[in-house]
Amino acid sequence: MDLSVTYMGLELENPIIVSSSQLTSNLNTVKKAAEHGAGAVVLKSLFEEQLLADTDRLLDQDEQYFWFPEAVDFINSHAKEQGVNEYLTLIEGSKSQTSVPIIGSINCNTPHEWPRFASALEDAGIDGLELNISISPFDPELTSQEIEDRYVEIVTEVKKYVQVPVAVKLGPMFTNPYRLVQQLERAGADAVVLFNRFFQPDIDIEKERIVRGSKFSSPEEMTEPLRWVSLLSNRVSCDLAGNTGIHTAEGVVKHLLAGADAVQVCTTLYKNGLDYLETLISDLASWGQEQHYSSIGQFQGKLSRDSENQAAFERVQYMKKTLAEV
Numbered sequence: 001m002d003l004s005v006t007y008m009g010l011e012l013e014n015p016i017i018v019s020s021s022q023l024t025s026n027l028n029t030v031k032k033a034a035e036h037g038a039g040a041v042v043l044k045s046l047f048e049e050q051l052l053a054d055t056d057r058l059l060d061q062d063e064q065y066f067w068f069p070e071a072v073d074f075i076n077s078h079a080k081e082q083g084v085n086e087y088l089t090l091i092e093g094s095k096s097q098t099s100v101p102i103i104g105s106i107n108c109n110t111p112h113e114w115p116r117f118a119s120a121l122e123d124a125g126i127d128g129l130e131l132n133i134s135i136s137p138f139d140p141e142l143t144s145q146e147i148e149d150r151y152v153e154i155v156t157e158v159k160k161y162v163q164v165p166v167a168v169k170l171g172p173m174f175t176n177p178y179r180l181v182q183q184l185e186r187a188g189a190d191a192v193v194l195f196n197r198f199f200q201p202d203i204d205i206e207k208e209r210i211v212r213g214s215k216f217s218s219p220e221e222m223t224e225p226l227r228w229v230s231l232l233s234n235r236v237s238c239d240l241a242g243n244t245g246i247h248t249a250e251g252v253v254k255h256l257l258a259g260a261d262a263v264q265v266c267t268t269l270y271k272n273g274l275d276y277l278e279t280l281i282s283d284l285a286s287w288g289q290e291q292h293y294s295s296i297g298q299f300q301g302k303l304s305r306d307s308e309n310q311a312a313f314e315r316v317q318y319m320k321k322t323l324a325e326v
């Protein structure tokens, strides 16, 4: 069965992309992902906070900077440069030592500094760029519109600096994802990833303190991304990648039937190893053969073209009709 797809203008041998995480932060694991058949790899995000932390670490190491504050600016830009240089080396290695599409990722929350880094990533050879944007909504003065405008501004700015296709990885909390995705598409986004799964704090009630919640998803978390992939797949023309909670080929198939152009997986590879990519790919191919499909295009989006199915995905309330339905 032909598993090839096009995602954000890139030709992928199959629709299973390794999403951005520590698994894609070094050349060895990127190479392993490619060897085990990844359709594409999204490198670990280059974080603004991480670059600033590097700066602080450098400054902490030497107290002379306390006495020579003018040196701080120099160190600041030097540390940033160093962080970016490491990332560029990872891109160059990944490009020269694998043949899968390599998507760079930057975590950017303002349209100001990051577009510049985007063009450096492009020069290093990335095939596409994913913008991992998460603007914290903790300022009561900031309206929803202003927050969404900032997402759009970031895409507009980045598109001025790069020619490679750009995807935006969104979190799940928006009042109207449809409108936002439409705006992102107008600003030039080639694809949208639905949805990112953010760090989740929890509370330990024995010790009465904040602890880290599970960094891994469960398969039950797949339904909300699936709903939005289905609702948007016929309404927007940019590509869609399903993400969060896709742990098996069954999850991959569901997203493709809903209209995803590709999927991104992370947790399942942490739990089962990067060689599990081979199982995902062969199980996907087996399902397709059993259903008598010879290509992904023959069933992709099949369940979202029907208005009754759309209504099912739009439905949010449990209305009690029959006891069997409760």
Ligand SMILES: Cc1cc2nc3c(=O)[nH]c(=O)nc-3n(C[C@H](O)[C@H](O)[C@H](O)COP(=O)(O)O)c2cc1C
Pocket (backbone or CB within 6 Å): 019, 020, 021, 022, 044, 045, 046, 105, 132, 169, 195, 196, 197, 215, 216, 217, 218, 243, 244, 245, 246, 264, 265, 266, 267, 268
């Ligand atoms: C340890 C870890 C690190 C991650 N780092 C990033 C990152 O740097 N950038 C990003 O966009 N997503 C990051 N993610 C999110 C994953 O790419 C993915 O969106 C999320 O885990 C949901 O997919 P899953 O259900 O397959 O795990 C990270 C996830 C984990 C578990």
